[in-house]
Amino acid sequence: MIIRNTISAFITAWKGLALTWKHMFAAGKKRKSIDIKNDNYFAEQEGVVTVQYPKEKIPIPEVGRYQLHVEIDDCIVCDLCAKICPVDCIEIESIKATGPIGQTSDGTTKRLYPAKFDIDMAKCLYCGLCTVVCPTECITMTNQYDRSVTHISELTYKFSDMTPQDAEEKRQELAKQQAEKQAAKEAAMKAAKKKEE
Amino acid sequence: MNPYFTYILIAVALFSFTAIFALFAVYAERKVSAFIQDRLGPMETGVYGSLQTLADILKMLQKELIVPAAADKVLFVVAPVIIFVSVYMGFASLPWGPGLIPASLNLGVFYVFAIISVESVGILMAGWGSNNKYSLLGALRSVAQVVSYEIPAGIAIISAVMISQSLDLQVIATKQGILSTEGAKFLGLWDVSGVGGFLAWNVFQAPHLLLAYVIYFIASLAECNRAPFDIPEAESELVSGFHTEYTGIRFALIFLGEYSMMFLVGMFGVLLFLGGWNTPLPNIGSFTLADWTTGTGWGVFWIVAKVLLVVFVQMWLRWTLPRLRVDQLMNLCWKVLTPLAFLCMLISGVWQLLVM
Numbered sequence: 001m002i003i004r005n006t007i008s009a010f011i012t013a014w015k016g017l018a019l020t021w022k023h024m025f026a027a028g029k030k031r032k033s034i035d036i037k038n039d040n041y042f043a044e045q046e047g048v049v050t051v052q053y054p055k056e057k058i059p060i061p062e063v064g065r066y067q068l069h070v071e072i073d074d075c076i077v078c079d080l081c082a083k084i085c086p087v088d089c090i091e092i093e094s095i096k097a098t099g100p101i102g103q104t105s106d107g108t109t110k111r112l113y114p115a116k117f118d119i120d121m122a123k124c125l126y127c128g129l130c131t132v133v134c135p136t137e138c139i140t141m142t143n144q145y146d147r148s149v150t151h152i153s154e155l156t157y158k159f160s161d162m163t164p165q166d167a168e169e170k171r172q173e174l175a176k177q178q179a180e181k182q183a184a185k186e187a188a189m190k191a192a193k194k195k196e197e
Numbered sequence: 198m199n200p201y202f203t204y205i206l207i208a209v210a211l212f213s214f215t216a217i218f219a220l221f222a223v224y225a226e227r228k229v230s231a232f233i234q235d236r237l238g239p240m241e242t243g244v245y246g247s248l249q250t251l252a253d254i255l256k257m258l259q260k261e262l263i264v265p266a267a268a269d270k271v272l273f274v275v276a277p278v279i280i281f282v283s284v285y286m287g288f289a290s291l292p293w294g295p296g297l298i299p300a301s302l303n304l305g306v307f308y309v310f311a312i313i314s315v316e317s318v319g320i321l322m323a324g325w326g327s328n329n330k331y332s333l334l335g336a337l338r339s340v341a342q343v344v345s346y347e348i349p350a351g352i353a354i355i356s357a358v359m360i361s362q363s364l365d366l367q368v369i370a371t372k373q374g375i376l377s378t379e380g381a382k383f384l385g386l387w388d389v390s391g392v393g394g395f396l397a398w399n400v401f402q403a404p405h406l407l408l409a410y411v412i413y414f415i416a417s418l419a420e421c422n423r424a425p426f427d428i429p430e431a432e433s434e435l436v437s438g439f440h441t442e443y444t445g446i447r448f449a450l451i452f453l454g455e456y457s458m459m460f461l462v463g464m465f466g467v468l469l470f471l472g473g474w475n476t477p478l479p480n481i482g483s484f485t486l487a488d489w490t491t492g493t494g495w496g497v498f499w500i501v502a503k504v505l506l507v508v509f510v511q512m513w514l515r516w517t518l519p520r521l522r523v524d525q526l527m528n529l530c531w532k533v534l535t536p537l538a539f540l541c542m543l544i545s546g547v548w549q550l551l552v553m
Contacts, residue, residue, distance in 0.1 A: 023233050024229065024232045027232035027237075048232075049236065052237070
């Protein structure tokens with residue numbers, strides 16, 4: 001009993017030692033990064049797995065979905081992305097324009113100014129719903145994954161290209177236009193009343 | 198030269214050796230473990246991370262020394278010193294080469310064996326003094342383990358001593374090579390005192406000592422609290438056992454003691470069983486390899502090389518085998534190793550009477 005146990009202990013220990021020995025001397029090799037679709041994906045058992053980031057990086061797909069990006073020129077400020085976001089990490093403030101202010105690259109007319117377009121990447125859960133609902137496909141996920149920051153506020157990406165002065169100007173323009181419209185309306189109503197009398 | 202000056206010089210030399218060895222061994226341990234696990238280990242500090250342990254020790258020297266409020270202050274502070282000093286004192290009577298021994302004691306084996314047991318007192322002090330449940334559990338396990346494994350280790354050592362007929366480590370080492378004056382017999386049959394080399398080592402002079410060496414090696418792993426017998430530190434259960442509460446230079450001392458202990462037990466085993474500072478190369482006809490590679494410098498080279506090999510095996514085992522449970526540990530000690538060690542001692546006695 002004891003003898004059999006001892007023998008099996010030595011045999012199993014030897015097996016383990018042989019395995020670790022093999023790995024120790026395969027440490028000069030490096031594992032190649034191969035596609036997961038490859039049939040030999042799991043055949044590679046030896047070699048160092050460490051990737052010495054940031055000195056070396058593993059290849060990532062071009063269509064990787066790591067960080068949100070907004071092409072603000074293509075945005076029509078429809079607010080759909082902010083509405084669908086499950087964690088409310090997108091914050092949008094829009095200002096109505098006095099008229100059409102141009103077209104997006106797919107030909108949609110823009111009628112709103114994006115005064116604020118903030119995405120809090122610290123909250124984002126990378127579900128990608130916003131990219132699905134976007135009618136102009138201006139909000140996309142990119143293959144950028146390394147965005148280390150030193151302060152948490154830097155994780156709020158600000159995509160709006162408008163300065164506060166710009167926004168204020170547009171607001172005043174809108175107010176002026178609305179006031180004019182209101183005045184015109186009142187004038188029209190007055191005129192109509194006069195006609196009745 | 199003033200003898201006191203020599204004493205201090207030798208002590209400083211031994212201390213520097215243990216410190217440098219610990220630095221090297223920690224780096225080696227990290228690299229060996231990394232390669233075994235298909236990693237790279239430290240790579241950033243210096244070329245291939247070679248300055249990593251130096252950076253670590255510099256960091257530790259600068260750290261605050263924290264004594265927990267509830268700790269037994271005296272025990273807590275003294276424990277690391279006792280742990281390290283007991284290991285360090287063991288080096289005093291180990292020979293490094295022909296005629297090169299810090300303190301030539303005629304009871305060298307007994308002295309080394311006694312002084313390294315003091316380490317367990319230090320560990321118990323550390324565990325008790327920390328006033329922490331993990332530390333205390335670790336210390337209790339460590340002491341139970343060290344005390345138990347000293348029995349097979351001691352009996353395995355005795356069986357080697359019975360073959361060598363001396364407790365003086367220098368005499369034991371000399372008897373295992375071409376410098377032997379009393380002759381050495383390979384397997385007890387062929388007088389190889391002129392041939393030397395590995396043929397004259399104790400394990401080949403009396404083959405049952407190979408078994409004794411395996412017993413001693415297993416027990417020595419347990420005595421240094423190394424895997425697969427590292428239940429006193431068992432990081433998955435006990436944080437890190439008896440040195441959980443230690444910081445800074447005190448932690449460094451415990452670590453230094455641990456790695457010096459690896460070298461010490463390795464060297465002790467090499468001296469008793471694997472030829473000590475004798476060359477492994479035998480004289481073959483006119484190629485007197487053993488004569489060429491024997492001398493004080495060669496002695497230091499051979500013993501360091503052999504011990505580093507043993508230390509490497511200790512590391513290799515650590516990163517291969519899983520930790521034993523407490524009951525398995527005691528089973529192995531009392532039911533397997535101790536009877537086998539007694540068998541070895543018996544064979545040694547018979548061997549001494551009939552063969553030599």
